[in-house]
Amino acid sequence: MVVIRFSGIFALALTAALGQVPRAFMVEGVTGTSVTVSESDLARLPQQTVRTTDHGRPVVFQGVQLSDVLAKVALPAGEKFHATAASYYLAVEARDGYRAVFAWAELDPSFMDKAVYLVTRRDGKRLPENDGPFALVAPGEKRGARWVRQVKLLRIEPLPYGGAYDSEETRWIGAHLEEMQSIRAGMSRADLLKVFMEEGGLSTRLGRRYVYRRCGLIKVDVEFAPGSDPSSHRQRPDDRITRMSKPFLERPAVD
Secondary structure, eight states: OHHHHTGGGHHHHHHHHTTOOOSEEEEEOSTTOEEEEEHHHHHTSOOEEEEEEETTEEEEEEEEEHHHHHTTSOOSOSGGGTTTGGGEEEEEEETTSOEEEEEHHHHOTTTOOOOOEEEEEETTEEOOTTTOSOEEEOTTOSSOTTOBSSEEEEEEEEOOOSGGGOSHHHHHHHHHHHHHHTOOTTSBHHHHTTTEEEOSSOOBTTEEEEEETTEEEEEEEEEEEOOSSTTOOSOOTTOEEEEEOOOEEOOOOOO
16 A cells, blocks of 8 residues: 555665755655656746855755645645645655644634745755755744754645544545545546556446555446447447446455
């Protein structure tokens, strides 16, 4: 489960293993959304100049507001999260293993105005390798413990459940269940294939088993009504879902 969850950063890890500093990082939002952000992506966002102090010395950083970066994924914001937004947090992970956490209420402008930035330059020069290429800067904090260098991952998560529900696997499923349940009867096969993919085994145009794209152990059985060309046996993107089972767990099928 964990391997699948972090599959999006394997390329970054491989680059690091080859002795190259990855010039991109991952952002993971709610409902299973994620994106890889590169230097060129940051260059297309509104640029900010941050004048602050670092260990008592004046310094000028160039970068972007963290909120502009996080806007690339789904956030715990809006009416849907009105009662739960305050229970989410942002975890920041660095290549050297350092971690820091921000309560979501600190970063959501509907709660407060907090200036946090993701920077790539210091005093007009690129960040040195032991600090960059990306660093998180939170001006105004009395200690720099949440200034994170070598940023490799930004991840938004809810606070862990208590008791038997306090596990990484439970949190992963909870974060992705909404995406799985977004596919419903009446939608097309093309809609289904954005979230699930075909699994091997027996199938017909009117029904087959699919697996969740982010985890091959999570499956659904789906029945269809033919769309165009109803006399054909070939599956078509416009076939309509008539019934879909609840997600269930099963080992991968072997043809």
